[in-house]
Amino acid sequence: MTNVILKQAKIIDPSSPFHLQKMDLKIENGTITAIEKEITNTTDFELVEVSNLHLSQGWMDSSVSFGEPGYEERETIENGLKVASKSGFTAVALQPNSNPVIDNQSQIRFVMDKARNQATNLYPIGSLTRGSEGVDLAELFDMKNAGAIAFGDYKKALQNANLQKIALQYVQDFDGLVIAFCQDSALKGSGIANEGIVSTRLGLKGIPALAEELHVTRNLFLLEYTGGKLHIPTISTQGSIKLIKEAKAKGLNVTCSVAVHNLVLNDEALTAFDTRYKVSPPLREETTRKALIEAVLDGTIDCITSDHNPLDIEHKKLEFDLAKDGTIGLESAFGALLTVLPVEVIVEKLTACKLVFNVNSNSIAVGNKADISLFTTTEDWTFTKEAIASKSKNSAFLGQKMKGKVIGIYNSGQLVINN
Known part of the structure; x- marks a missing residue:
């Protein structure tokens, strides 16, 4: 289990009391344990600090x-x-x-x-x-x-x-x-x-x-x-x-x-x-x-x-x-x-x-399982083969203009962040 603090993330989740607010999130053992304006990292939590960071379910x-x-x-x-x-x-x-x-x-x-x-x-x-x-x-x-x-x-x-x-x-x-x-x-x-x-x-x-x-x-x-x-x-x-x-x-x-x-x-x-x-x-x-x-x-x-x-x-x-x-x-x-x-x-x-499909969803709230997507919304970039991690490369979007970037996810107690 990876323990994480997400810094200054705008929350996009209409079911959350923090919808459209910029907050810090603390995740311990796969569960959201705190959502506050400022959380100080006092232990060895992994920090995710990205400009224009957004998160959602x-x-x-x-x-x-x-x-x-x-x-x-x-x-x-x-x-x-x-x-x-x-x-x-x-x-x-x-x-x-x-x-x-x-x-x-x-x-x-x-x-x-x-x-x-x-x-x-x-x-x-x-x-x-x-x-x-x-x-x-x-x-x-x-x-x-x-x-x-x-x-x-x-x-x-x-x-x-x-x-x-x-x-x-x-x-x-x-x-x-x-x-x-x-x-x-x-x-x-x-x-x-x-x-x-x-x-x-x-x-x-x-x-x-x-x-x-x-x-x-x-x-x-x-x-x-x-x-x-x-x-x-x-x-x-x-x-x-x-x-x-x-x-x-x-x-x-x-x-x-x-x-x-x-x-x-x-x-x-x-x-x-x-x-x-x-x-x-x-x-x-x-x-x-x-x-x-x-x-x-x-x-x-x-x-x-x-x-x-x-x-x-x-x-x-x-x-x-x-x-x-x-x-x-x-x-x-x-x-x-x-x-x-x-x-x-x-x-x-x-x-x-x-x-x-009747799959459980978890609102962004204290006490809930952390099942979170992390992304930004402002970057302009072009999709190239370097962005493809799939074994097959048959993308209809090669050369297309893109906006915003995926930073990663936190789910099943694991943090995945793009390099």
């Missing part, structure tokens, strides 16, 4: 892929969690897209064992269907008992509406959460970019917004029929925003997220056919990017994810139509978001998924 990322088991060349769980710590995240939800797919309790236990004693907590998402093949439901109840926090097939929309319905009904027996990526595979076809002016100009086959919206509509109808809880990840269209807003107004228990790259970048980035910008769902046009930001601000979108998906060079540095979808995003998430959103909103959306 620990951030959680609702969608990360680490590769292990099976794709360790892309990322390992150990290194992935170290990357998350340095990126300001005290918790991550791990996607099941490894090899083998995480679709049973032994796989859940394997990844949780690999994550022991790390500063960042790992919460596994179990595959909704066996092998993420969309044919039969996986061992959902067993995985829940082993530690799975939700169930979904990463970037694979369940085309079978009846199976989606059965899943929503079944998980209610144990308060489970279904994650439903929304994309109609027939409408998507062989599309590789947002259907619009840019894809037409570049000669790239388009993915219409309708492919996402049709599935959002279907899944919301199923939710209304079955009850239960549904999370729709990484929405990317104006129609999806409208549909989810209406569903929430009806009282349906639905939440959604958006990926950082869909908030910061638009499809004009594809002009040079750089496959780092090939993501799923695709980057949309500028008007949609602005609409997604509005949906974050008005509360329609519950949380923001980095959608961190490491891919090796053999799968990424190819012709545009052959390259795999995905970008790493942990290291760039905060700095990129601060170029388009206020810091209070970013903190709210990076901590909200604890509520969505």
Whole structure:
């Protein structure tokens, strides 16, 4: 256990009595023991003293892929969690897209064992269907008992509406959460970019917004029929925003997220056919990017994810139509978001998924467990390869202007500070 004094940190936490105040914090044996205007270091506490220091409740990322088991060349769980710590995240939800797919309790236990004693907590998402093949439901109840926090097939929309319905009904027996990526595979076809002016100009086959919206509509109808809880990840269209807003107004228990790259970048980035910008769902046009930001601000979108998906060079540095979808995003998430959103909103959306996934959160208050993200808000800098700690380097944010920097985290009794 590292004992720490954080000096003159502005606290961003609406649930804390010290919200928006500059205070000193004393952390002993993993617990906040004092929050005062001035705390003198009388013992051998580690001091964290940084200009413009801010802190908040620990951030959680609702969608990360680490590769292990099976794709360790892309990322390992150990290194992935170290990357998350340095990126300001005290918790991550791990996607099941490894090899083998995480679709049973032994796989859940394997990844949780690999994550022991790390500063960042790992919460596994179990595959909704066996092998993420969309044919039969996986061992959902067993995985829940082993530690799975939700169930979904990463970037694979369940085309079978009846199976989606059965899943929503079944998980209610144990308060489970279904994650439903929304994309109609027939409408998507062989599309590789947002259907619009840019894809037409570049000669790239388009993915219409309708492919996402049709599935959002279907899944919301199923939710209304079955009850239960549904999370729709990484929405990317104006129609999806409208549909989810209406569903929430009806009282349906639905939440959604958006990926950082869909908030910061638009499809004009594809002009040079750089496959780092090939993501799923695709980057949309500028008007949609602005609409997604509005949906974050008005509360329609519950949380923001980095959608961190490491891919090796053999799968990424190819012709545009052959390259795999995905970008790493942990290291760039905060700095990129601060170029388009206020810091209070970013903190709210990076901590909200604890509520969505029923993970304990700890307010910044005396006597509470220290689960804290540390950051600044004023520095301007450019994201380069030197900022990447992931094993894979497939970042859509290389060369992008960033604002503010992550200093580190304190969680699980451990202090992680960036050099």
